Amino acid sequence: MIVRDMLYIDGGWVKPDGSGTIEVLHSATEEALGSVPSGSAADAERAVEAAARAFDGWAGTSVDERSKYLTRIQEGLQERMADIANVIAAEVGMPIHLANLIQAGLPMVDIGSMPQVLDGFPFEERVGNSLVVREPVGVVAAITPWNYPLHQVAAKVGPALAAGCTVVLKPASEAPMSAFILAEIIDEVGLPPGVFNLVSGPGRVVGEVLASHPQVDMISFTGSTEAGRRIGELASRTVKRVALELGGKSANILLEDADLSRAVPGGLNACLLNSGQTCSALTRMIVPRSRLDEVEALAVSAVTEFVVGDPFADGTRIGPLVSKAQQERVRSYIVKGVEEGATLIAGGPEQPEGLERGYYVKPTIFSRVTNGMTIAQEEIFGPVLSIIPVDSEEEAIAVANDSIYGLAGGVSSADPEHAKAVARRLRTGQVEINGGSFNPMAPFGGYKQSGNGRELGRFGLEEFLEVKAMQM
Numbered sequence: 109m110i111v112r113d114m115l116y117i118d119g120g121w122v123k124p125d126g127s128g129t130i131e132v133l134h135s136a137t138e139e140a141l142g143s144v145p146s147g148s149a150a151d152a153e154r155a156v157e158a159a160a161r162a163f164d165g166w167a168g169t170s171v172d173e174r175s176k177y178l179t180r181i182q183e184g185l186q187e188r189m190a191d192i193a194n195v196i197a198a199e200v201g202m203p204i205h206l207a208n209l210i211q212a213g214l215p216m217v218d219i220g221s222m223p224q225v226l227d228g229f230p231f232e233e234r235v236g237n238s239l240v241v242r243e244p245v246g247v248v249a250a251i252t253p254w255n256y257p258l259h260q261v262a263a264k265v266g267p268a269l270a271a272g273c274t275v276v277l278k279p280a281s282e283a284p285m286s287a288f289i290l291a292e293i294i295d296e297v298g299l300p301p302g303v304f305n306l307v308s309g310p311g312r313v314v315g316e317v318l319a320s321h322p323q324v325d326m327i328s329f330t331g332s333t334e335a336g337r338r339i340g341e342l343a344s345r346t347v348k349r350v351a352l353e354l355g356g357k358s359a360n361i362l363l364e365d366a367d368l369s370r371a372v373p374g375g376l377n378a379c380l381l382n383s384g385q386t387c388s389a390l391t392r393m394i395v396p397r398s399r400l401d402e403v404e405a406l407a408v409s410a411v412t413e414f415v416v417g418d419p420f421a422d423g424t425r426i427g428p429l430v431s432k433a434q435q436e437r438v439r440s441y442i443v444k445g446v447e448e449g450a451t452l453i454a455g456g457p458e459q460p461e462g463l464e465r466g467y468y469v470k471p472t473i474f475s476r477v478t479n480g481m482t483i484a485q486e487e488i489f490g491p492v493l494s495i496i497p498v499d500s501e502e503e504a505i506a507v508a509n510d511s512i513y514g515l516a517g518g519v520s521s522a523d524p525e526h527a528k529a530v531a532r533r534l535r536t537g538q539v540e541i542n543g544g545s546f547n548p549m550a551p552f553g554g555y556k557q558s559g560n561g562r563e564l565g566r567f568g569l570e571e572f573l574e575v576k577a578m579q580m
């Protein structure tokens with residue numbers, strides 16, 4: 109049992125205002141993994157005040173000084189990699205070998221890349237008779253989800269600290285443990301008091317205080333579109349800057365000349381990674397109707413490779429989902445898909461055989477889906493792929509763009525130039541061409557209701573900066 113009974117505020121571990129706790133469950137055993145404090149409105153206030161007091165000092169540090177701190181935080185993350193991967197594999201259900209690589213590996217890049225981004229960043233430039241300077245936006249509140257819990261924290265905390273902002277972090281209640289490890293690392297590194305603060309607690313209490321607080325200058329949120337809307341409304345009352353990284357229903361277009369033997373298994377993987385609990389998952393595979401039989405056969409064959417099981421067992425490719433609520437939600441979408449007339453070609457709503465406990469869902473593939481169906485429109489956040497046949501490239505693009513979301517996408521073709529031309533027509537923030545791999549330095553974020561703002565690399569740093577013009 110991992111019992112955390114303190115919050116990290118103003119440079120030290122402090123007792124929370126109340127005595128409430130949030131129980132964190134193991135996704136594979138359904139047993140208690142530990143608990144964290146259920147912080148209160150007063151705890152959130154205390155953290156914001158500490159961050160506000162620390163702002164002037166931290167904003168006044170040199171780029172070199174901030175780079176040194178960030179490098180030391182990255183080194184701390186490296187030392188704690190195994191702890192981080194283990195706890196996230198248990199909380200979220202990602203198989204341990206992938207959790208090591210992604211859940212523990214990516215945060216190191218998110219933070220470790222910042223000194224490189226800062227090096228030579230144009231904080232000042234001349235525009236005619238003006239000196240234009242970029243300054244930190246102020247106190248940042250970061251509210252993060254559970255699916256890539258430390259990556260999403262690091263993608264906010266890294267650039268915010270690099271910019272010279274101070275931070276209050278509220279991690280997701282389902283997967284808060286790695287944020288406490290980060291706070292321990294930051295404490296060891298000796299960041300000045302108040303520069304980083306951690307308050308766990310319910311989104312509706314701690315999150316809403318942060319989103320409304322007049323001393324918070326910016327709110328950076330990743331999570332559901334519904335919570336994003338609420339945060340945007342609350343933040344608008346004090347005209348804060350709001351960065352939102354929300355849901356997706358991303359389309360993967362396989363063009364007529366695509367190499368299906370690569371594109372179908374690759375596309376399936378881009379849907380099923382982390383049991384489909386990925387905002388940029390490619391959940392709609394749009395394929396030429398003339399090649400539908402081939403696509404179906406390849407998908408059914410590829411899905412057998414996705415062995416479902418304990419995230420800590422050798423050979424597991426898909427672990428459980430994060431929670432009972434999430435498992436039930438995903439299963440209800442599968443039932444809905446069948447009811448609405450999609451053809452179930454793999455998986456289904458039942459518990460996978462041999463796994464009595466754990467929030468498992470079978471990797472599930474629907475074919476002959478039409479884009480108006482619920483499973484083609486709503487974010488399921490589970491291991492469910494919808495194959496949508498179309499009759500032309502124009503129709504493929506129209507279907508891909510027929511979504512309230514615009515986070516990611518994919519295009520496969522034997523001709524990369526042709527794929528690029530199609531990619532330019534997708535209204536999304538990211539597009540993989542022929543399975544191009546995730547780039548942690550490239551801007552990440554959405555069009556339409558997938559949010560606003562960009563994270564990671566130079567674009568991620570720019571989110572946390574204000575611009576001032578001084579006329580000479």
Ligand code: NDP
Nearest residue numbers: 252253279280281310311315316331332335354355387489
């Ligand atoms: P939420 O959006 O509710 O949670 C994300 C974060 O926001 C958590 O820290 C949460 O706190 C906090 N939060 C929730 N409500 C508020 C509020 N009113 N004010 C301030 N903060 C708030 O996601 P869920 O965990 O409920 O997941 C539901 C669905 O959201 C998923 O099925 C999926 O479709 C989508 N989702 C999308 C993600 C993405 O990356 N695009 C990530 C996670 C979920 P707390 O944990 O305490 O509730």
